[in-house]
Amino acid sequence: MSCGMTNLPDFTTKKVDMLTAAKMLKDAIDKNCKEMGMDPNWETNMATADKYGYGSDEVICVNFEAGPYDWGVKYSMGSNPNSFNPCKNPNDWYLECYYGFDVMFTPTNENPKKYKNVVVGKAPSKGMNPKMTCEEKEAA
Known part of the structure; x- marks a missing residue:
């Protein structure tokens, strides 16, 4: 069962760094939001998980609260295998969700980068x- 969205980025055939991947998904979600007749300025956002109170500044969360029911659960579990497939993931991050309307980009490496939220x-x-949006924090 698809997550109900189209033209999602390809994270299965090539390695994509986590920040770039999160921004690619956010752009695709914004386009889907517009196609559904909604305004992404109201319905979508991107921030570190600690901003939302359920994670750290090492995790990037992309959300679309008015999106298809439980799209985040379906997508993170591989419902669109040409976009993201947890069984064939070439990246050093994986996807999970906290709520059904978000996707969390979660690092798998030992010393993950930290990100900051930038108001746009x-x-x-x-x-x-x-x-x-998110940007990489400068090393201390």
Whole structure:
């Protein structure tokens, strides 16, 4: 069963660094959101998992709360095997989800990079998170 989205990036045939992969998926999710008649400024975001209170600054979370039901669960489990296949993953990261509407890029290496949240736009409404992206933290 597909996660209900189309034109998702290929993470199965070539190695892609985690930050680039997260940004590629976010771009694809934004396009799917628009195709579904929604505004990605309201419906999608990207930040480190610690920003959402369920992880660290080593994990990048891409979310689409108004997306197809449990899309994050399906996608992280390999529902779109030409995009992500947990059994044939050439990368040093894997996907999991915390809620059904997010995907968490989680590193597998011993000394993972750390990321910071960068605000790229105002929150669409009071009480919402601002629009964010992630960038690599400078080594201390």
